[in-house]
Amino acid sequence: MSDRKQFRDLASPEEAREVIDGLDLSPGVERVDLDDADGRVLADRVDARLDVPGFDRAKVDGYALRAADTFGASETDPVEVECVGDIHAGSEPDVSVDEGTCAEISTGAPVPPGADAVVMVERTARDEDTVTVRTSLAPGDGVMVAGADVAAGDRVLGPGTLLTSREIGLLAALGMETVPVRAKPRVGIVSTGDELVRPGGEVSHRAGQIYDVNSYSIAAAVRDAGGEPVLYPHAGDDYEELERVLRDAADDCDLVLSSGSTSASAVDVVYQVVEERGDLLLHGVSVKPGKPMLLGEMGGSAYVGLPGYPVSALTIFRTFVAPKIRDAAGLPEPRSATVEGTMAVRERYGEGRTRLMPAALVESGDGETLVYPVDKGSGATTSLVEADGTVTVDADTEYLDEGETVEVELFSPDVRPPSVFAVGERDPGFDRVLDRLSNPRFLGLGSREGARRLRNGVPDVAVTTDNRGEGEELASWTREWGLVVPAGNPLAVSGIADLVDADVTLSNRTGASGLRDAFDDALAELADERDSNRRTLAEDIDGYERETKGTESPARAVLEGNADAGLALRATADRLGLEFVPLGEQTVRALANPERVEKRGVKELADVLADVEDVLADLAGYEA
Numbered sequence: 001m002s003d004r005k006q007f008r009d010l011a012s013p014e015e016a017r018e019v020i021d022g023l024d025l026s027p028g029v030e031r032v033d034l035d036d037a038d039g040r041v042l043a044d045r046v047d048a049r050l051d052v053p054g055f056d057r058a059k060v061d062g063y064a065l066r067a068a069d070t071f072g073a074s075e076t077d078p079v080e081v082e083c084v085g086d087i088h089a090g091s092e093p094d095v096s097v098d099e100g101t102c103a104e105i106s107t108g109a110p111v112p113p114g115a116d117a118v119v120m121v122e123r124t125a126r127d128e129d130t131v132t133v134r135t136s137l138a139p140g141d142g143v144m145v146a147g148a149d150v151a152a153g154d155r156v157l158g159p160g161t162l163l164t165s166r167e168i169g170l171l172a173a174l175g176m177e178t179v180p181v182r183a184k185p186r187v188g189i190v191s192t193g194d195e196l197v198r199p200g201g202e203v204s205h206r207a208g209q210i211y212d213v214n215s216y217s218i219a220a221a222v223r224d225a226g227g228e229p230v231l232y233p234h235a236g237d238d239y240e241e242l243e244r245v246l247r248d249a250a251d252d253c254d255l256v257l258s259s260g261s262t263s264a265s266a267v268d269v270v271y272q273v274v275e276e277r278g279d280l281l282l283h284g285v286s287v288k289p290g291k292p293m294l295l296g297e298m299g300g301s302a303y304v305g306l307p308g309y310p311v312s313a314l315t316i317f318r319t320f321v322a323p324k325i326r327d328a329a330g331l332p333e334p335r336s337a338t339v340e341g342t343m344a345v346r347e348r349y350g351e352g353r354t355r356l357m358p359a360a361l362v363e364s365g366d367g368e369t370l371v372y373p374v375d376k377g378s379g380a381t382t383s384l385v386e387a388d389g390t391v392t393v394d395a396d397t398e399y400l401d402e403g404e405t406v407e408v409e410l411f412s413p414d415v416r417p418p419s420v421f422a423v424g425e426r427d428p429g430f431d432r433v434l435d436r437l438s439n440p441r442f443l444g445l446g447s448r449e450g451a452r453r454l455r456n457g458v459p460d461v462a463v464t465t466d467n468r469g470e471g472e473e474l475a476s477w478t479r480e481w482g483l484v485v486p487a488g489n490p491l492a493v494s495g496i497a498d499l500v501d502a503d504v505t506l507s508n509r510t511g512a513s514g515l516r517d518a519f520d521d522a523l524a525e526l527a528d529e530r531d532s533n534r535r536t537l538a539e540d541i542d543g544y545e546r547e548t549k550g551t552e553s554p555a556r557a558v559l560e561g562n563a564d565a566g567l568a569l570r571a572t573a574d575r576l577g578l579e580f581v582p583l584g585e586q587t588v589r590a591l592a593n594p595e596r597v598e599k600r601g602v603k604e605l606a607d608v609l610a611d612v613e614d615v616l617a618d619l620a621g622y623e624a
């Protein structure tokens with residue numbers, strides 16, 4: 001206990017930024033092949049070592065001649081010259097042009113000695129060796145002279161230039177096979193935690209294992225910032241192991257990032273390693289999420305300890321680390337884009353830390369941008385996927401009021417609000433509808449929450465079951481629901497009465513879901529028949545209180561042998577190959593916010609729903 005870290009004195013975000021500014025992670029210079037130079041930053045100045053073009057070059061197909069010979073020529077008063085040969089691109093001229101003569105020439109070929117202009121073929125006529133020229137030319141017409149593009153000795157590109165297709169074209173014209181560029185900062189990533197398994201491996205939920213998120217999200221973000229990520233093996237919460245991996249990474253990298261183990265637990269040893277084996281410059285910053293961030297140096301490399309929670313790790317990376325990597329890589333700050341919007345709901349805060357609040361956008365019917373917080377907690381990867389950017393909330397702000405104007409910094413300038421924003425019951429039929437739309441957003445919060453949010457005017461559309469919710473009905477369909485049971489229905493479950501009367505374990509859905517509503521209504525009916533009440537019957541159902549999150553969760557519980565029966569849709573039973581005991585049909589409705597029916601995305605949704613029969617065709621238990 002005595003070793004636990006207390007976060008009494010958190011650094012301000014500005015202090016953290018200053019410490020990061022002071023870290024040294026300047027990578028050197030390397031030469032790369034021209035084909036690998038795209039997106040790199042030139043380390044040195046490039047001077048032209050030759051003329052481009054290297055010779056006087058024909059700009060058009062036609063005849064090379066002496067401009068003086070065409071003096072005064074026109075359509076009505078042409079001149080004639082004699083053709084003495086021809087010249088092709090890529091070969092040395094074997095003729096020269098004298099007074100009164102010309103040579104046929106193709107675009108890009110060297111202008112022959114004696115000629116000072118090229119007339120395009122369209123302004124001439126030819127009869128045997130006689131060429132009639134119907135225009136007059138000045139010296140240099142139709143010719144790109146040597147060095148006109150770049151002259152030998154010119155300074156062509158400066159250090160720090162970002163190489164794109166255009167600059168690469170110029171370097172190729174100069175014949176450069178390799179170019180000196182700033183090396184990308186090498187960024188070692190060390191994820192800590194005994195619970196981590198790399199995607200591709202098997203996780204044991206019983207043992208509390210999870211897939212490693214941060215190694216991958218942070219590696220992608222490092223690459224995006226212009227660094228080169230290097231993944232190191234997971235380190236457990238063991239001092240020696242962690243020290244060894246961090247040292248390896250520090251030996252090989254300009255910057256080492258660890259994730260996890262930064263916090264208050266006795267097993268969170270990473271700060272101890274940095275404190276004892278390196279130089280711990282800062283621990284704890286007054287931001288949410290990401291409070292336990294560490295900054296320091298170790299083995300000649302800069303070091304940042306990111307918190308373990310994926311949202312915290314990525315937020316700290318984006319806010320503090322990415323700008324540093326970009327700077328070291330010589331890349332410009334990316335264009336940032338901010339959008340002003342109106343808070344759609346009231347959001348309380350008051351934790352005394354600067355909050356980088358994930359927020360999402362939705363456009364109201366009249367073009368106003370509404371902003372709502374997306375906070376499923378620092379441990380939920382969807383917190384960032386379901387958001388469009390962040391709102392920075394001052395440490396001393398107690399709440400953001402509904403209707404208050406806020407500024408959202410978008411995750412990237414390309415982020416667009418979703419075309420249509422729907423909330424409500426997860427439904428395999430509506431999933432198919434979503435597949436046919438471009439850039440929709442759907443939050444599966446259940447029928448009840450969908451109806452509630454539609455009433456509060458935030459989403460464009462709610463998906464609800466039976467008669468829940470009010471709005472413009474865009475479409476409705478029915479879905480068959482019931483119980484899934486293992487193959488062969490070993491306990492011979494034939495209805496709800498069996499759940500009440502027999503020894504059958506149920507896996508139920510959450511109270512927010514429409515499927516659960518249907519079940520509870522049927523249970524209430526049974527209670528009426530028995531002169532009892534729903535609650536009493538529910539108490540007799542083993543597992544009634546075992547609520548699950550997903551539409552398929554109860555069916556999956558049956559599949560895994562954790563329940564004898566699960567509340568489910570026929571479509572789910574069909575998909576998972578389970579036996580199904582039908583109990584009823586339920587109506588699903590897509591309801592539009594009445595003020596948004598004219599919104600483009602809502603109309604697109606309505607168009608898809610107009611063919612709902614087609615969309616739902618062959619989905620088991622569905623009828624439109």
Ligand SMILES: Nc1nc2c(c(=O)[nH]1)N[C@H]1C(S)=C(S)[C@@H](COP(=O)(O)OP(=O)(O)OC[C@H]3O[C@@H](n4cnc5c(N)ncnc54)[C@H](O)[C@@H]3O)O[C@H]1N2
Nearest residue numbers: 191212213214215260261262263264268291307308309312
């Ligand atoms: N008593 C206190 N508990 C916590 C505090 C506190 O002040 N007092 N701070 C909380 C805050 S805020 C954060 S943020 C987290 C940070 O914790 P750590 O950096 O020590 O991270 P871990 O405990 O190792 O992990 C937290 C969480 O994230 C999961 N994790 C870790 N690494 C990964 C990864 N690579 N991919 C996916 N998920 C990862 C880990 O399993 C934990 O669930 O601490 C709070 N607690």
Ligand code: MOO
Nearest residue numbers: 289290291312378
């Ligand atoms: O700082 Mo922690 O990231 O709030 O969850």
